[in-house]
Amino acid sequence: MHVLAFFLLLTGPAHAYLDPGTGSILVQAILGAVSLGVAFFRERLARLLSFTNWRRGKSDEVARTKNGG
Amino acid sequence: MADSRDEMAAEPGSFRDPRGRIYSIGERIFRTVTAEAIDDVRWLTDSGYLANLVDQGLLIPTHPVDRDAVSVPGQAAALVEHERIPFVSYPYEWPFSALKAAALCHLDLHLKLLACDGTLTDASAYNVQFRGSRPVFIDLLSVRRYVNGEYWLGHRQFVEQFLTPLLLQRLFGIPYNSWYRGALEGIALQDFARLLSFRQWLSWRLALHILLPARLQSNARHAAGRAQGLAARVRLPKARLIGLLTGLTKWIEQLEPGRGAPTPWIRYADQHSYGGAEVAQKRAFVADFMARVRPRLVLDLGCNTGDYSALALQSGAEMVIGAEADPQTADVAFRRAVAQGLNFLPLVVDAANPSPSHGWRARERTDFVSRAKFDALIALAFVHHLAIGRNVPLDQLLIWHVDLAPVGVIEFVPKSDPTVQTMLALREDVFLDYSDASFASILGRLAHIERREVISSSGRTLYWYARMRGSC
Numbered sequence: 001m002h003v004l005a006f007f008l009l010l011t012g013p014a015h016a017y018l019d020p021g022t023g024s025i026l027v028q029a030i031l032g033a034v035s036l037g038v039a040f041f042r043e044r045l046a047r048l049l050s051f052t053n054w055r056r057g058k059s060d061e062v063a064r065t066k067n068g069g
Numbered sequence: 070m071a072d073s074r075d076e077m078a079a080e081p082g083s084f085r086d087p088r089g090r091i092y093s094i095g096e097r098i099f100r101t102v103t104a105e106a107i108d109d110v111r112w113l114t115d116s117g118y119l120a121n122l123v124d125q126g127l128l129i130p131t132h133p134v135d136r137d138a139v140s141v142p143g144q145a146a147a148l149v150e151h152e153r154i155p156f157v158s159y160p161y162e163w164p165f166s167a168l169k170a171a172a173l174c175h176l177d178l179h180l181k182l183l184a185c186d187g188t189l190t191d192a193s194a195y196n197v198q199f200r201g202s203r204p205v206f207i208d209l210l211s212v213r214r215y216v217n218g219e220y221w222l223g224h225r226q227f228v229e230q231f232l233t234p235l236l237l238q239r240l241f242g243i244p245y246n247s248w249y250r251g252a253l254e255g256i257a258l259q260d261f262a263r264l265l266s267f268r269q270w271l272s273w274r275l276a277l278h279i280l281l282p283a284r285l286q287s288n289a290r291h292a293a294g295r296a297q298g299l300a301a302r303v304r305l306p307k308a309r310l311i312g313l314l315t316g317l318t319k320w321i322e323q324l325e326p327g328r329g330a331p332t333p334w335i336r337y338a339d340q341h342s343y344g345g346a347e348v349a350q351k352r353a354f355v356a357d358f359m360a361r362v363r364p365r366l367v368l369d370l371g372c373n374t375g376d377y378s379a380l381a382l383q384s385g386a387e388m389v390i391g392a393e394a395d396p397q398t399a400d401v402a403f404r405r406a407v408a409q410g411l412n413f414l415p416l417v418v419d420a421a422n423p424s425p426s427h428g429w430r431a432r433e434r435t436d437f438v439s440r441a442k443f444d445a446l447i448a449l450a451f452v453h454h455l456a457i458g459r460n461v462p463l464d465q466l467l468i469w470h471v472d473l474a475p476v477g478v479i480e481f482v483p484k485s486d487p488t489v490q491t492m493l494a495l496r497e498d499v500f501l502d503y504s505d506a507s508f509a510s511i512l513g514r515l516a517h518i519e520r521r522e523v524i525s526s527s528g529r530t531l532y533w534y535a536r537m538r539g540s541c
Contacts, residue, residue: 021225023258023286027277028220031313032303 078142081432082195089210092141098153099134100209101145109213110147118185127178129154129198129207149209155366156390156441159434160194160230161249162416162424164400165238165326166407167204168245171197172231174204176318183311188215192223194230194255195434199414201388202406218304221313228278229255232321236279237261239327240269244396246417253428258283274320326400347525351480352380354522354531355447358478359384364444368392368473370420371451375402378413381447390443391415392423420451421459438473446470446477450529453482456503457492463502464511471515475536481508486527505530 079090088106092099102110113119114133122128130152139148160168174197179189189211196208233256234245241264248256262283269275355377359367363385369378372391381389393399393415402415416437418424423437448470455461470479482489483505484498505528512518516534523530 020220020222021258021282021286023282023284024225024228025220025222026285027282028224028305028313029303030281031309032218032305035306035309036303 081430082428082434084429084433086190086208086210089145090143094139094141096153097139098151099139099141100131100149100151101141101143102147102149102210103144104146106210106213107146110149110209112214113187113209113212116185118182118187122178122181125181126203127174127181127206128209128212129205131209151207151209154198154200154205154207155388156199156414157435158199158390158414158416159424160197160234160255161246161253162418162437163199164396164403164415164417165235165244166400166403167199167202167414168194168231168235169321169324170202170407171199171204172227172235172321173318174206175227175231176314176321178206180311180314180318182212183215183307183314186215187212188219189213189223192227192230201410201412202403202414215307217307220305221310224278224313225258225282226255227317228282229257231255232278232317233258233261235321235324236275237264238396239324240265242327244417246396250424253434259287274316278317326397347529350522351449351524351531352377354520354524354533355380355449355478356384358447358476358533359386359445361385362445362476363387364474364476366390366441366443367445367447368443370446370448370470370473371454372402372415373398375405375411375413375415377447377449378402378415379405379409379411382411382413386445388412389414390441392418392420392437394419394421421455421461443474444476446474446479448477449480449531450482450488452479452508453486453489453492453503457489457500460499463507467508467511467515471512471534471536476519477534479512479532479534480524481505481530481532483528483530486525486529508532 079092083089083091087103089100089102092101119128119131123130131149134148134150136145136148141148160171163171171194175189175192175194182188190213191211193208193211196206196211197204198207199205234249237243237245237248237256245256258279262280265275265280270280359381365387367378367381367386367389369375369381369389369391372378372389372393375389375391378389378391389412391399391402391413393402394417396417399415399417402413405411406413406415418437424434426432426434426436426439428434452466452470455466456463467479470477484490484493484500484503508530509518509521509532512532512534516536518532519535520533521530
């Protein structure tokens with residue numbers, strides 16, 4: 001009951017006449033969490049890739065400088 | 070029975086959402102809008118989204134009405150008028166393809182609303198009605214603005230009122246109509262989850278929409294603390310909500326009635342026991358009746374796959390409601406109505422056990438017979454199924470028929486007909502008064518017999534009746 005009350009508060013009292021079903025809301029919370037996790041992972045991956053690209057870019061630059069010099 | 074206190078009371082089925090009520094005044098339908106809901110209604114109308122969705126056939130035509138022009142009780146901040154639905158039907162009466170069409174209409178509307186930052190507060194199948202065989206959403210107050218990251222509150226309701234009934238037919242070959250009618254709110258997640266085999270647990274769609282919510286629901290008390298923490302931090306991204314709705318749309322689009330042996334009624338039109346010339350004579354009689362009466366709303370009792378409903382529409386009737394006890398046959402009739410664009414709504418209704426008035430105060434959902442005034446009735450090759458098949462006495466049967474509409478065509482099928490012979494083959498003939506003479510005598514006491522015509526060599530007879538003034 002606490003969970004249900006919590007979710008009804010979460011979604012606002014104006015349209016709280018419908019009992020959304022705790023199980024159904026929990027599944028959506030899991031989906032939301034998965035989305036959050038995926039977004040977090042993507043962001044980390046992007047950072048990692050940009051970091052390695054930066055390193056590679058830097059080493060290429062160094063190599064070019066050496067060759068050119 | 071009319072209650073004097075209810076003369077100006079709201080429609081008995083419109084009590085759940087406190088943000089407004091429906092009032093039926095004469096032929097017009099009004100909806101009150103409270104101060105809590107007025108902003109959402111103004112947003113929908115002022116933005117032009119309402120007109121757009123009405124044009125697409127997704128929302129019932131609606132226009133604002135001056136609050137003082139119509140007298141309705143209560144404190145309404147605004148008043149709107151809706152187009153009247155010619156015949157209100159309920160999901161437990163819909164054949165498979167109708168419930169499927171209603172589900173897809175609901176999802177389509179929800180997706181289109183999300184595209185313009187709107188959403189639906191619930192997912193009741195009762196909020197969809199049919200104009201002919203075309204579904205339309207009727208509950209204006211279910212539409213409101215979307216709040217970023219919010220959950221789909223109607224998910225469980227959608228699953229129980231649309232998805233589990235469709236899957237009961239699809240996966241198990243069991244028509245949902247009786248179960249739905251008894252439960253009114255659809256087929257409960259947890260009940261349906263118990264039917265699924267281990268192999269079906271492996272379907273990710275069943276897991277996501279049915280098994281997981283059912284399991285989490287039953288364990289909710291134990292998971293309360295963890296769930297609170299999770300939901301406090303996690304919102305449902307809009308893209309994920311759209312993904313849920315799109316996934317359901319794709320799934321439901323490909324659902325077909327599936328298992329279940331075809332019933333004899335589907336092939337009935339091709340296998341009836343009289344010849345081509347006799348059929349032509351019967352069709353000419355019905356066509357002539359429709360052309361002369363030109364009824365607005367016709368009830369086709371025992372409509373089968375809709376041959377005579379289609380004929381009625383071609384011959385002058387405006388709309389036909391079909392009542393067919395066999396769900397598979399009603400489904401064939403519905404698909405025919407869609408394919409041919411007919412203003413015809415076949416419903417799963419057993420005349421010996423028609424939908425009752427039930428729900429809250431036994432008035433929330435109205436019984437089939439008193440839901441509309443039919444202008445004409447056709448009951449062709451039907452009365453013997455009630456009289457012989459269900460033991461309904463002939464006088465009761467005819468009183469009920471004549472009470473349904475002021476004019477109509479009823480076909481009497483005598484005992485000499487092969488169909489009745491088959492029905493009596495394995496049982497004692499206790500139907501001593503079942504004869505053309507007693508049929509004509511009883512009908513003659515209830516109505517004028519405008520025309521009588523024998524249409525088959527076995528003695529099938531068509532009666533065109535016109536109810537006497539004051540009778541019934």
